[in-house]
Amino acid sequence: MSTNTANYRRWYVIGPPYLWLLVFFLIPFFIVFKLSLSDSAIAIPPYVPIFSWSTGIWNFLKQLDFENYTFLFSDPLYVNAYLSSLKIAAISTLLTLLVAYPMAYGMAKAPKAWQPTLMMLVILPFWTSFLIRIYAWIAILKPEGFLSLFLMKLGFISEPLQIMNTTTAVYIGIVYSYLPFMILPLYASLEKINPALLEAAQDLGSQPWRAFWQITFPLSLPGVLAGCLLVFIPAVGEFVIPDLLGGSDTLMIGKTLWSEFFSNRDWPLASAVAVILLLVLIIPIVLFQRQQEAVREAGR
Amino acid sequence: MNNRFSWFNATSLTFGFAFLYIPILLLVIFSFNESKLVTVWAGWSTKWYGSLLQNQSLKDAAWVTIRVAFVSATVATVLGTLAALALTRMGRFRGRTLFSGMIFAPLVMPDVITGLSLLLVFVALNIDRGIGTITLAHITFTMCYAAVVVQARLQDFDKSVEEAAMDLGATPVRTFFQVTLPIIAPSVVSAWLLAFTLSLDDLVIASFTTGPGATTLPMKIYSQVRLGVTPEINAISTILIGIVTFGVLCAAYFSRRQTQRAERERRLAFGATD
Numbered sequence: 201m202s203t204n205t206a207n208y209r210r211w212y213v214i215g216p217p218y219l220w221l222l223v224f225f226l227i228p229f230f231i232v233f234k235l236s237l238s239d240s241a242i243a244i245p246p247y248v249p250i251f252s253w254s255t256g257i258w259n260f261l262k263q264l265d266f267e268n269y270t271f272l273f274s275d276p277l278y279v280n281a282y283l284s285s286l287k288i289a290a291i292s293t294l295l296t297l298l299v300a301y302p303m304a305y306g307m308a309k310a311p312k313a314w315q316p317t318l319m320m321l322v323i324l325p326f327w328t329s330f331l332i333r334i335y336a337w338i339a340i341l342k343p344e345g346f347l348s349l350f351l352m353k354l355g356f357i358s359e360p361l362q363i364m365n366t367t368t369a370v371y372i373g374i375v376y377s378y379l380p381f382m383i384l385p386l387y388a389s390l391e392k393i394n395p396a397l398l399e400a401a402q403d404l405g406s407q408p409w410r411a412f413w414q415i416t417f418p419l420s421l422p423g424v425l426a427g428c429l430l431v432f433i434p435a436v437g438e439f440v441i442p443d444l445l446g447g448s449d450t451l452m453i454g455k456t457l458w459s460e461f462f463s464n465r466d467w468p469l470a471s472a473v474a475v476i477l478l479l480v481l482i483i484p485i486v487l488f489q490r491q492q493e494a495v496r497e498a499g500r
Numbered sequence: 501m502n503n504r505f506s507w508f509n510a511t512s513l514t515f516g517f518a519f520l521y522i523p524i525l526l527l528v529i530f531s532f533n534e535s536k537l538v539t540v541w542a543g544w545s546t547k548w549y550g551s552l553l554q555n556q557s558l559k560d561a562a563w564v565t566i567r568v569a570f571v572s573a574t575v576a577t578v579l580g581t582l583a584a585l586a587l588t589r590m591g592r593f594r595g596r597t598l599f600s601g602m603i604f605a606p607l608v609m610p611d612v613i614t615g616l617s618l619l620l621v622f623v624a625l626n627i628d629r630g631i632g633t634i635t636l637a638h639i640t641f642t643m644c645y646a647a648v649v650v651q652a653r654l655q656d657f658d659k660s661v662e663e664a665a666m667d668l669g670a671t672p673v674r675t676f677f678q679v680t681l682p683i684i685a686p687s688v689v690s691a692w693l694l695a696f697t698l699s700l701d702d703l704v705i706a707s708f709t710t711g712p713g714a715t716t717l718p719m720k721i722y723s724q725v726r727l728g729v730t731p732e733i734n735a736i737s738t739i740l741i742g743i744v745t746f747g748v749l750c751a752a753y754f755s756r757r758q759t760q761r762a763e764r765e766r767r768l769a770f771g772a773t774d
Contacts, residue, residue: 209672210590217583217643218595221602224640228617231624299519302512309509318513320752325520327694327744329701331718331725332737336523339530339729346526379520430608437610439704444725454612461616461708471620474613481610489604 229478236268236471268472277451278473282480284451288367288442289435292374296382296431297424299375304386304423305416308393319387326380334373334444341369341445365447373441378434382427389423390416422491429488433481453477524741531734548735558720558736564631565700565717572638573695579639580646580691581684585676587647588654606644614641615708622709629711637709638702642695649694653687654680683762686755693751697744 272278307318325333340346343360351357363369393416401411439454446452453473461470531549535542552558583603586593593599606614618637622629627636661683665675681688703718710719717736724733 210586210593213582214586214590214593214599217579217586217647218599218602220579220640220643221599224618224621224636225602225606226598228621231620232613232617235620299516302508303516306505306509306513306516309505310513311505316752316756320748321517321520324745324748325524327697327748328524328741329718329737329744331701331703331721332527332740333523335721335725335729335733335737336527338725339526340523342729376519376523379516433608434610437612439610439612440722454610457612457616458704467620470616474616477610478613485605485608486601488608489601492604493600 232471232474235468236475237266238468239267268469269476271469272472272476278453278456281451281453281456282476285436285438285453286480288370288374288450288452289432289438292371292378292435293428293432295371296375296378297428300379300382300386300427301424303379304383304390307383307387308390315391322380322383322387330377331440333377334440337369337373337376337445338364341372364445365450367446367450369445369447370442370450370452373445374431374435374438377441378431381430385426385430386420386423389420389426393419422495426488426491426495429484429491433484433488436481437477527734528738528741531731531738533731533734536731548731549739551732552735552739555732557715558717561715561717561720564714568631568635568638568706568716569696569699572635572642572699573692576639576643576695577646577688577692580643580695581650581688583643583647584650584654587651603644603647606641607648609641611702611704612708615705618705619708629709630714633709633711634706634714634716637705638695638699641702641705642698645698646691646695649691650684650687653684657683686751686758690751690755693747697747700740700744 303322307315307322310318338345341361341364342348343362343364345364347363348357348360351361363372397415397419398411401415402408406414437454437457438452439458442450442452442455443458446455457470457473457477460466460473530541532544532546533541534545534547583599587600587603615637618633618640619629622633622636627633662675662679665679666672670678701718702716703722706716707719707722710716717740721733721736724730
């Protein structure tokens, strides 16, 4: 077989997934962008098409006014929703890291025979429905819920806690649902660390705490980065958690996009919200892809 | 990592797993509660499971969800396996960076963006919205997860067996079916299971891409949850948790048996030189 036919044949493998993703993943973004430039209308589908071949490119360019974008930036509601989403996502990513690190560290140090079982225990909740796990927290956090009842019985508090429908509840929800995404990359990088390095540090008189900060932690940084990106990026656009656990004062852009689309039926504005959100997230997403490629290259 | 498992490690694991599992356990236990109040215990009962069976719209939604998940997981696994082969076995090809970007980006892309953009494609292509469009949407995002799972297995197995098969005159297709596929089979099965559960769970993408008459179980649960916590939702959640747990445990059991067998065969094959 000549190299040319081999080259041609490998497109039987590459072609189908490539085409699929082009049509259903990449091209859609251009359609979203195009729609974000048009005006909404009471029709089915609810917008005025901005561009058709009959009007020609010149007319299209002439009437282009970026109206939806100027509206987004002039209304503080939207700007605040973006900023508060970034803040909530950043704080919850940090909290998730603080909860996940000791767990991943414990897993990596556990006897080898336990490790597959511990892995299993981390993965199992991740496979369980996201919606159901958030639902489970409503019964815990609401004023007459398990947490308040429990703490009142123990006498720590006399009044029910007001956590439900606050931003605190959103933090708890994000940490809880995204915890496995943080633990798994952390564990993968911690588990690979050569024990001889730590033994050498110890033999040379290093305190365990110092050995941790100077050897273990720096070597686990790829896992920290991967975990933080896996939590941060989807958390910025999260909808279910702020909708079910958050209150009316919890501004998150995923919720804004949802209500623009479903309640106000303003598709063009919802598209503009999505375009800006994507622009905000593009750097972390590219960083994530690079990091995954690096892991893949190292794996060969 | 060294193996001195300290008290600190044991404590952090205990608290961590308690945090992960207590909410789920409470939900499961209270699905068997006699009382309609979800947080007040009034004795064991399975009446909420009985009332589920009476609920026709819930059963319809479950059937829609299972059909979507089955079809989308199957197509996504095929496409995902091809994508994994493209990433690990095809060397450099034109547009490779874009390709790997399109595989990894959907893993972290917020659901609201994926949902909205898919809906607009369906509108642009004039496809009637309903079960079909939910299935197409689910294939798109679950195939990326499938690709990542299969790819992890493809890159850590010994490529020399594939090369040996080709040297002995097997065509690439035959090599794939007789050598590669049996080796990666457990990861293909877990890719399918992952795609299936992701499709089963999805609320946001399905809500955007659905049409009249196609309601999935998560959409049904979501609309009821917004009205408050009810023991009926606890019961349906418990059933779903039970199915997923059973599936994951089976997959883990088979994959462990498979690795043990592979290890044994490797020892037999290389025994003399080891």
